[in-house]
Amino acid sequence: MVSVAISACTKQSSTAPTTAPKAGKSQNGFMEVGQVQDIEQNGRILQTLADDKKVLVVRDPNNTDTLHALNPICSHQGCPVDWKQDSQNIFCACHGSTYKTDGTVVKGPASTPLESYEIKVEGDAILVKTS
């Protein structure tokens, strides 16, 4: 599990979808995927990196200072997963697997966690390293 603690947090109830354009600004393998305020406004960041890897960044509802960066591909059979603001977890619509924000499985059929990535915050920028 890889996560990062940040400061200046507030909860938002918005579930507006956001799929930002491909991320850029590589720094020592870290790619900027968005800004902290993107999480506040949209509940999560769903980003496609320059190498076409996708990244889902969510805030831990039990520790709001912590962000997690995950591969948003279900470990069951590869469907896309997404953040569900109302239930505060990550859900796969294909067969109903549910994950915590750290990627661990809450409910199957998936049996293995989502892949997690290194994440850090510099200023307001959220940076993720996928390899």
Ligand code: FES
């Ligand atoms: S592919 Fe996600 S639950 Fe089956």
